[in-house]
Amino acid sequence: MSDVSGLLDSIKLDKKSKIPMYIQLYNILKEMILQGTLLPDFQLPSVRQFRDLLQINQVTVVSALKLLENEGYVYKKQGSGTFVSRSIPAAYNNASADVNPISDELYQQDDVFLISNGQIKVGPDTVNFASATPTPDLFPVEDFRKVLDEVLERDRGNAFGYQDSQGFYPIRESILGILRKSNITATPESIQIISGAQQGIDIISKALLAQGDYVVTESPTYTGALAVFKSRGAHIVDIEMLEDGPDLDIFEYNIKKYRPKLVYSIPSFQNPTGYSYSNNKRREIIDLSVKYDFYILEDDYVSDLDFEGRNYLPLKAIDTHDRVIFIKSFSKIFMPGLRLGFMIVPYKLTNIILQAKHTTDISTSGLIQRAFDLYIRKGYWDKHFKFMFNIYKERYFKINQALDSYLPASVKFSRPGGGLNIWLSLPYGFPIETLIRQAASEDIVFAPGRIFYSSPHVQKLDNIRLSFASVYIEQIEDGIKKLCDMISRLQSSKIENRRVPLL
Amino acid sequence: MSDVSGLLDSIKLDKKSKIPMYIQLYNILKEMILQGTLLPDFQLPSVRQFRDLLQINQVTVVSALKLLENEGYVYKKQGSGTFVSRSIPAAYNNASADVNPISDELYQQDDVFLISNGQIKVGPDTVNFASATPTPDLFPVEDFRKVLDEVLERDRGNAFGYQDSQGFYPIRESILGILRKSNITATPESIQIISGAQQGIDIISKALLAQGDYVVTESPTYTGALAVFKSRGAHIVDIEMLEDGPDLDIFEYNIKKYRPKLVYSIPSFQNPTGYSYSNNKRREIIDLSVKYDFYILEDDYVSDLDFEGRNYLPLKAIDTHDRVIFIKSFSKIFMPGLRLGFMIVPYKLTNIILQAKHTTDISTSGLIQRAFDLYIRKGYWDKHFKFMFNIYKERYFKINQALDSYLPASVKFSRPGGGLNIWLSLPYGFPIETLIRQAASEDIVFAPGRIFYSSPHVQKLDNIRLSFASVYIEQIEDGIKKLCDMISRLQSSKIENRRVPLL
Numbered sequence A, B: 001m002s003d004v005s006g007l008l009d010s011i012k013l014d015k016k017s018k019i020p021m022y023i024q025l026y027n028i029l030k031e032m033i034l035q036g037t038l039l040p041d042f043q044l045p046s047v048r049q050f051r052d053l054l055q056i057n058q059v060t061v062v063s064a065l066k067l068l069e070n071e072g073y074v075y076k077k078q079g080s081g082t083f084v085s086r087s088i089p090a091a092y093n094n095a096s097a098d099v100n101p102i103s104d105e106l107y108q109q110d111d112v113f114l115i116s117n118g119q120i121k122v123g124p125d126t127v128n129f130a131s132a133t134p135t136p137d138l139f140p141v142e143d144f145r146k147v148l149d150e151v152l153e154r155d156r157g158n159a160f161g162y163q164d165s166q167g168f169y170p171i172r173e174s175i176l177g178i179l180r181k182s183n184i185t186a187t188p189e190s191i192q193i194i195s196g197a198q199q200g201i202d203i204i205s206k207a208l209l210a211q212g213d214y215v216v217t218e219s220p221t222y223t224g225a226l227a228v229f230k231s232r233g234a235h236i237v238d239i240e241m242l243e244d245g246p247d248l249d250i251f252e253y254n255i256k257k258y259r260p261k262l263v264y265s266i267p268s269f270q271n272p273t274g275y276s277y278s279n280n281k282r283r284e285i286i287d288l289s290v291k292y293d294f295y296i297l298e299d300d301y302v303s304d305l306d307f308e309g310r311n312y313l314p315l316k317a318i319d320t321h322d323r324v325i326f327i328k329s330f331s332k333i334f335m336p337g338l339r340l341g342f343m344i345v346p347y348k349l350t351n352i353i354l355q356a357k358h359t360t361d362i363s364t365s366g367l368i369q370r371a372f373d374l375y376i377r378k379g380y381w382d383k384h385f386k387f388m389f390n391i392y393k394e395r396y397f398k399i400n401q402a403l404d405s406y407l408p409a410s411v412k413f414s415r416p417g418g419g420l421n422i423w424l425s426l427p428y429g430f431p432i433e434t435l436i437r438q439a440a441s442e443d444i445v446f447a448p449g450r451i452f453y454s455s456p457h458v459q460k461l462d463n464i465r466l467s468f469a470s471v472y473i474e475q476i477e478d479g480i481k482k483l484c485d486m487i488s489r490l491q492s493s494k495i496e497n498r499r500v501p502l503l
Helices: A002-009 A021-034 A047-054 A058-070 A111-116 A141-160 A169-180 A197-208 A223-231 A248-258 A279-291 A347-361 A366-377 A380-406 A432-441 A473-497 B002-009 B021-034 B047-054 B058-070 B111-116 B141-160 B169-180 B197-208 B223-231 B248-258 B279-292 B347-361 B366-377 B380-406 B432-441 B473-497
Strands: A074-077 A081-084 A127-129 A191-194 A214-219 A235-240 A262-265 A295-300 A324-329 A341-344 A421-425 A444-448 A463-467 B074-077 B081-084 B127-129 B191-194 B214-219 B235-240 B262-265 B295-299 B324-329 B341-344 B421-425 B444-448 B463-467
Touching (some): A141 A366, A169 A341, A197 A262, A214 A223, A223 A235, A223 B347, A366 A380, B021 B058, B047 B058, B169 B341, B197 B262, B279 B295, B366 B380, B380 B473, B432 B473, B444 B473
Parallel strands (some): A214 A235, A262 A295, B214 B262
Antiparallel strands (some): A191 A341, A421 A463, B191 B341, B444 B463
16 A cells, blocks of 8 residues: 555646646556556556545546556456556557567567568468468569559659549549449449558548547457557457357447447458358348447458358448448458558548548559559459469368368367458467467467457457468468477377366 | 527536546537537637536636637637637548538648649649649659569569568668768668658657647648648647747747647748748757657758758758657659658657558558669669759749749748748738639639648738749749739729728
């Protein structure tokens, strides 16, 4: 208790300041955590202690703690209090704080970052189950070069001028053809060109979210989206992703409770789980969006990689009330480095989203837009899509077959039916970090499941994600076999050494 | 008063909510303004009335009104109260509000948007003093095509893979050569590649600013930056830009009062005024940044277009304490549609800025980075810079000469010495909107000064900005003569019709 009052003595709030009290308290505690004054697992004073000793409102304390928790600085233990997190999110470091080395949180961003930062070493012989991005040898360099050349010949300097912020009009037309195959009808006026899906999420957040707003997401989910929402100061309400989509009763309960402006969803072959919403749940979530007046951000990650004929309907295709913002990147099928994607924007939102795009980077590269437009119009896109589809499909069946053959019975997974990821659920308490190290020593890499959760206190530790976008067909069987052998060995050594019974 | 209590009756605040009270009040009032329940020029209840009838803290009311004012929803009249603004900022429209047509505020974004949205019509014969962007006929299409081709030949698919979020390493090296000419020393590790200056401002805001933080800017200034700061929920403190930079006593007073995290500055040939900080003021502002612990975002707009040998030192060149974030786009000299620029980031900030870049769009197009790197290394950049410098320089002297010859004595301007803009100060009360219409009818366009202010209540109405990046040398004398004639005529008719004496 002397500790606590010492801590509370050092907190000075300015009641006359224009900065709200809860933000002041949040800032001071954050600073103490970042500077190491408060160490990991340190128990913070109780709400009551804060209230009485600082003479502030209880709501102020709760709001400040909630914000810290949402941003991952602290975690709660039911019934025992609030504690400083073990890993501090680098993204929210204060400018005045000292430099952190590339931290564990940064590494947790997503697979791209994970690799590009050397946290996972990928060499020429690596069996890469970590990356959900195609390898450069599959890129259609020659065809793209042809269209680039043709555009430069045709448009000259105009290819390099400022582009309309909404996007080059012809490509907004040519995209409609691609959409028709997914049963989505749209108009060029509803299309917004973006520099990749990540930018799309960022722009929508700018347009729709203010500090303190709520966003509902699946859990686990794409961490690049979580990072954006947190950076806007939004609170994240995460709902467990089941094999046929979230439990919609729990979903509705949370919608009623938090009244979110936005629901972020990857309904088909979700990242990281590979799970998909049933068509019933798709219809129901659309109905809920009308009933409770929220928008759904549908991240169409890889819905077109449907290898087993599941024929899921994109939410946008059944969205008769214009509640869905549909977002698609060309990265997974085409070339990630192009930085090109698009959104279909509900009519009511076109203006604010256009302005948010303008504020973000004025426009996407006109040269790239023009080249890609021609690439679609010349039929190269269709051709390349089929090429990639077949390559991924072959790998999909191969990896499923290998898992069926070699995976110990204690590890659970379900065939996703498509996409690029498979989600393995290992037994409770399995030493995944040891598995990562052992696999790396055999030049096999994959993504630990924990990186896909919105904060440490909801993190599950017993999953791994296997992706097959960057792994070659010849590597799959042997790679999976080795991995499964390691899992079996670790599991039995764990059982021998266990102190508590496994569940 | 019955009006007021009726209004206040309809405001329901939830004291148990986790959303701070001032944010709740702000949201409700904003909604009423957006939905037209509160009409333009409607006087809001006084702080006291709000306080007494809603039974809330006075600080809560003041905070909510301040936020509304900062975002342009309301304006204050000294001594008489707070009123609903006449033009509502589209950027902050709530998702649930109805669609606004492209509004005046959107048009006020900046010259690019102004033109790309057809608010200013630019035809083939237009004398375009509105745009500060080069025309496509000046773009080095052939040379760029050569390097594009060479890169595709050299790097194949790697040119299209995900790029390091900080940027392609070789271009971070080749940029150092360009910087050396501005007396700036840097390392590849301190360079962050961005998709244009606008994105740089957005990324820095994400990394450094939270809702309620203060940012100091010059006034008037680049509105694209203002839009970003507002979108982060930051408060803008604007300080008048004088011919040799802001008054540093006023500046320091505001720094002490608001303790901003960031100061946004365009120290050389500022946009829109063309004014530059004296070298003394440059040194002083750096000293202040150390004394008061803020960062300076130096937007190096066109400092290298120094036509009269002013030899200003970039802030970054004299920044011995690593307080300056230097940002540069290649748009004004090179090709705006490329979406390429860079920042020099202080060592302490490299990690958080890298993460903010990653959250924003993962990376800038690898193909464009690789091509531009080669463009620099082959000496094309130096060659093209000299070419553009000479073209702009010729126009600069021509427009100054024409203004010296034709401008009525009542209109003031000072030779900026460089850059792309000239700022005219017309007599108080001059009918600028009429001038815009008359000029447009003769196919002459320019930017009204009012669009460069952070909110309606600080807006000055008596300036125009003339840019010469998009106007041809042959058009300048005749265009300026016509414009000056119109100004003279409007001024004398105004004097005849005036009801109050001109100051």
